[in-house]
Amino acid sequence: MTVAPETTGPVIEQVRRVRTEVPGPRSRELLDRQRAALPAGLGSTLPVFVASAGGGVIVDVDGNSFIDFGSGIAVTTVGNSAPRVVARATEQLQRFTHTCYLVNPYESYVAVCERLNRLAPVPGPARTALFNSGAEAVENAIKVARAATGRPAIVVFDHAFHGRTLLTMTLTAKNKPYKQGFGPFVADVYRAPMAYPYRWPTGPERCAEEAAEALVDLIDRQIGTDNVAAVLVEPIQGEGGFIVPAPGFLPKVQQICAERGLILIADEVQAGIARTGTWFASEHEGIQPDIVTSAKGLGGGLPIAAVTGRAELMDAAPAGGLGGTFSGNPVACEAALGVFDEIEEHDLLTRAQRIGETMLSTLRDIQRAHDVVGDVRGRGAMIAIELVHPGGDRRPNPELTTRIAARCHQEGLLVLTAGSYGNVLRFLPPLSISDELLNEGLEVLRSAIAAEA
Known part of the structure; x- marks a missing residue:
């Protein structure tokens, strides 16, 4: 099943595109401003500044388009600009904010x-x-x-x-x-x-x-x-x-x-x-x-x-x-009601299950080819791989995890790291992502693991 991207606001092309180095020149300018204005304790996984987002992509200020396997750490489950969320929140903003x-x-x-x-x-x-x-x-x-x-x-x-x-x-x-x-x-x-x-x-x-x-x-x-x-x-x-x-x-x-x-x-x-x-x-x-x-x-x-x-x-x-x-807050409450509507109207519970089936199948195939993938686990659209040193002793491999994540970012795929030992890649795609982008993102990950393992 392919899910159509959200249609609220400007249409965002659902493609992976890397036009500049990552981060690009405009993002680097903003990073300079960030360093002067924000405390060092506020860091970014992928330090590119966002211009728009929706469906299954995040577009930065330099025109790069990243496949989103993060969903703002599981926040934009129904998408970054789901129509019912946007409509309800907008209408409430016009009534009163607080x-x-x-x-x-x-x-x-x-x-x-x-x-x-x-x-x-x-x-x-x-x-x-x-x-x-x-x-x-x-x-x-x-x-x-x-x-x-x-x-x-x-x-x-x-x-x-x-x-x-x-x-x-x-x-x-x-x-x-x-x-x-x-x-x-x-x-x-x-x-x-x-x-x-x-x-x-x-x-x-x-x-x-x-x-x-x-x-x-x-x-x-x-x-x-x-x-x-x-x-x-x-x-x-x-x-x-x-x-x-x-x-x-x-x-x-x-x-x-x-x-x-x-x-x-x-x-x-x-x-x-x-x-x-x-x-x-x-x-x-x-x-x-x-x-x-x-x-x-x-x-x-x-x-x-x-x-x-x-x-x-x-x-x-x-x-x-x-x-x-x-x-x-009343605007957030209306947004939440929009989330419920989106999940029920588009049967996103089933969509999450299908995403999980696709991801687990591909990741287990990758695991069979690379013994550094020690474990594949998760449910629905909440999936992870745990990376270890080769040889079967299950020693955590955070260095490899960092390299694979960085390569994915450079190739236009946003992934997140996790784990008590810093050796887990976690995947949280929005349920609005298309099958095409989901599979393309998994192939970028496959290539990154092959290159770094």
Whole structure:
């Protein structure tokens, strides 16, 4: 199936085109201005300045057109200029830009919450509150869990990424660049091993069972069950390297929580909202978290996030305990409603599944030809390869990962790196990408691996 590019605004030619060196002269001028105006801590994966984007391409100010395998880190899932997103947001801009929902409410906020209450895999009646970012959603999910249980401790997993605020930095596993020099961090956060099949010491067959046993030991013996409010898990880990937990592990986590009266929070900031071929990645394992966080793909490029949870839990926070000045901005709410419309009208859940089938097939073919591709994994349009040194010992190869990504960028393909060891290439194409561009991007990747391996 070929998906037509978005048609809102100027038509963007759906081609890969490299006209200049990358970055080109105009982008280099802007980079000089950036260095004078912005702090060094703000870096760019591909330092070209964008002039337009849509369908499956990003066009820079020098006229170069890049195939987009990044989607702004899973944000533009329905495309950079999806018609219903643009139309709804534009109409709202003409009505009003802000009132603060905590001062004067508006219907679109309620409508977004109603849709998420129906879609999220939360058991029983659900409630939703809106926020500005994924990190803010995670923090508020933990606030809700602590308010509902009266307990302080939060259990997270190795390789996790949950954000860049003080609490979410604490929850995040990787030190550099996210945590180094920014401590001290928050108390009462504990880390369990993730059921990472490719790197589990005794092999993938025992992975789910042994990781669950380690989680039980941490909760019951090291922390004390009565001290734990919640277990927080990404159904597919994002920055950690698109790690799909071993089959059966997530149901075991849910059971462990249920038996102890703990709240299970699923961080679906990156994996949710159609990215994996279901509305939420939790659905692949049949789990029903008590609380789900979403963001990124929810707003079609506008900042909006959500916490959706069991009604009795969400109601535990006192009046005034949730919300914020900009939370659930009316323009972002309309954009989110446009995202729901795009996904349903164009059956983008099926489209994500088809993208995943194409990518996994091609990447496994590449893996058979190159032993530096140690693992191919993912679901839907959330796919990754883990790169290792040749010879079969699975040693991470971040240097090769960097070279392949750089070659892809020079050849007009935007890819992102990830992983606790810096050795994962992750692919997040927009669901509006055509089959032709998708396959062309995979062939650019194939050539880059062959050239650098």
